[in-house]
Amino acid sequence: MVSGKQASSAGTDAQRRREQEAAALAEFQTVEAELNTRWPESTMEPTLDRIAALVDLLGDPQRAYPVVHVAGTNGKTSTARMIDALLAEVGLRTGRYTSPHLRDATERITLDGAPISHAGYVEVYREIEPYIELLDGRREPDAPRLSKFEVLTAMAFAAFADAPVEVAIVETGLGGSWDATNVADGAVTVITPIGIDHVEYLGPALAGIAKEKAGIIKPGSIAVMATQDAEAAAVLLERCAGLGATVARQGMEFGVLRRDKAVGGQLLKLQGLGGAYDEVFLPVHGAHQAGNAAVALAAAEALLGAGGDRQLDIDAVRAGFASVTAPGRLERVRTAPAVLVDAAHNPHGARALAAAVSDEFGFRKLVGVLAVLRDKDALAMLQMLEPVLDEVVVTRNSSPRALDVDELAGLAVQAFGADRVVVEPRLDDAVEEAVRLAEETDGESEALGGGGVLITGSVVTAGDARLLFGKDTV
Structure with missing residues (x-):
């Protein structure tokens, strides 16, 4: 039996840990702000x-x-x-x-x-x-x-x-x-x-x-x-x-x-x-x-x-x-309908992703959610994914380098045709719309060829999507 004194001590310890964690997070965010004043990682100079x-x-x-x-x-x-x-x-x-x-x-x-x-x-x-x-x-x-x-x-x-x-x-x-x-x-x-x-x-x-x-x-x-x-x-x-x-x-x-x-x-x-x-x-x-x-x-x-x-x-x-885990690499974050997240961010990666989806999943209808960075070959990525996606919802991720949604939509129309492209500027709205479209398969299970959603286009997109589904750890 736990005494009142022991319970009080445990509560105090838990409160102290929460305060320490909050202080550490605040200091971490300060350091990150300092680091973000430096050259971004997308910049490279040929010198060591x-x-x-x-x-x-x-x-x-x-x-x-x-x-x-x-x-x-x-x-x-x-x-x-x-x-x-x-x-x-x-x-x-x-x-x-x-x-x-x-x-x-x-x-x-x-x-x-x-x-x-x-x-x-x-x-x-x-x-x-x-x-x-x-x-x-x-x-x-x-x-x-x-x-x-x-x-x-x-x-x-x-x-x-x-x-x-x-x-x-x-x-x-x-x-x-x-x-x-x-x-x-x-x-x-x-x-x-x-x-x-x-x-x-x-x-x-x-x-x-x-x-x-x-x-x-x-x-x-x-x-x-x-x-x-x-x-x-x-x-x-x-x-x-x-x-x-x-x-x-x-x-x-x-x-x-x-x-x-x-x-x-x-x-x-x-x-x-x-x-x-x-x-x-x-x-x-x-x-x-x-x-x-x-x-x-x-x-x-x-x-x-x-x-x-x-x-x-x-x-x-x-x-x-x-024991291997691979967060954001064809990671399932939801079932019924299945929602998969993948960090493919270039045509080479999109090709491998399309092959894996085609080989290992039997969706009757698969809806893509795509947000890409502006320095990537988005059209080639869309072309690689087109054979495995029935429709695509284009959106943007949280990166300041994200490709403009309207520009991405224009490229998607080239690859998919206008009738297979939906535009949703916010990622959460894009995912919600993709889920709705995937559910139009009358609720069939994946094993029977039901609907699914694939969220991809960038490591940032994968990270944002994981957070939406409560996957905030790796």
């Missing part, structure tokens, strides 16, 4: 000088642990999360740095698979703030301050060193060679599928984009390569040969041997560097995610020295993959 100077002042924290460095156009975050899960399952303390976030910047820096707390985020920023101010003060009059991404990258490296972690899985932000994360030297470098994106910085040619991504491959490292177009593969292999990097290629040294649909995901047989791993359940959908799993397995094996006849423990591999 600023970030190199900052980590030098911090004592090069990125050299305190081995790094698995991940670049590519699509699949980076999902692959990084899978690598993290596998390495954690074999007993390593992990740090993971990814971008962008769905809702909260703390998602970008994780320790042991969990986002850093608001208080921890603030603490690491305040620790390195004097060094940031020192470098900002030394710059030439017309030179930019450290960018937001450079500061966040240094924060992640410092947080990992302070923890300390035994391995860091680090995802590039934009590109490779000139990405702030490239001050780290990956013992294992991972190149996920390369496509056309960020044309304003990386150019329109696949070979040029591949050359930029290949910049993370370092001398003597192990380069794990997802399946690539021949043009991109040639560039990557040339880089590896020039640096003496060991190459492991999907479809050659490793890959997906079998993929079967399963309730809540898929059942895989994977060929790793050390042999085959059977009966692996992956709780996410799509052939592209199976490919990501094969890449993640090879990367984990490479880091841990598996290969030849030496395999990772099969039970650890199964447990690691079974």
Whole structure:
């Protein structure tokens, strides 16, 4: 029996925790406001000088642990999360740095698979703030301050060193060679599928984009390569040969041997560097995610020295993959009608999304909700999604970079025809309208070909939609 005194003490403790959490959130929001006065993450300059100077002042924290460095156009975050899960399952303390976030910047820096707390985020920023101010003060009059991404990258490296972690899985932000994360030297470098994106910085040619991504491959490292177009593969292999990097290629040294649909995901047989791993359940959908799993397995094996006849423990591999979560990646946030959220944000990603939806879901009617950033090839994305969507509701997300709704509607009409396009400027109204349209299937279940809603177009769109459905954690 709990005494009145004990109940009072528990209530006081709970109130104190709430006050501490509120104070930490307020301070976090202050730090974010400060960071948002810097160069945005959508801006890139071809130099590592600023970030190199900052980590030098911090004592090069990125050299305190081995790094698995991940670049590519699509699949980076999902692959990084899978690598993290596998390495954690074999007993390593992990740090993971990814971008962008769905809702909260703390998602970008994780320790042991969990986002850093608001208080921890603030603490690491305040620790390195004097060094940031020192470098900002030394710059030439017309030179930019450290960018937001450079500061966040240094924060992640410092947080990992302070923890300390035994391995860091680090995802590039934009590109490779000139990405702030490239001050780290990956013992294992991972190149996920390369496509056309960020044309304003990386150019329109696949070979040029591949050359930029290949910049993370370092001398003597192990380069794990997802399946690539021949043009991109040639560039990557040339880089590896020039640096003496060991190459492991999907479809050659490793890959997906079998993929079967399963309730809540898929059942895989994977060929790793050390042999085959059977009966692996992956709780996410799509052939592209199976490919990501094969890449993640090879990367984990490479880091841990598996290969030849030496395999990772099969039970650890199964447990690691079974624990994988992929928020905003064909994530179901509602049933009856089913509402799926996906962060596809370029034509390459939209194509993979369309294939996954067509292959794994049997909707009689599927209504899309699309909000895209203005620097993306929205028309190509719409064209990729058109075969799997019966109608599309165009809208905008919360980003200041969101494409104008009327402009997006014009592009949607080109791809779908006017009779299949609905315009709703607010995302919540767009989702409500899409649900209404999907329910016109007379309430049939998904298994019988009922209606569904697919919300996509941007990581920001996915984050906004998850919040609408109460999914505010990752």
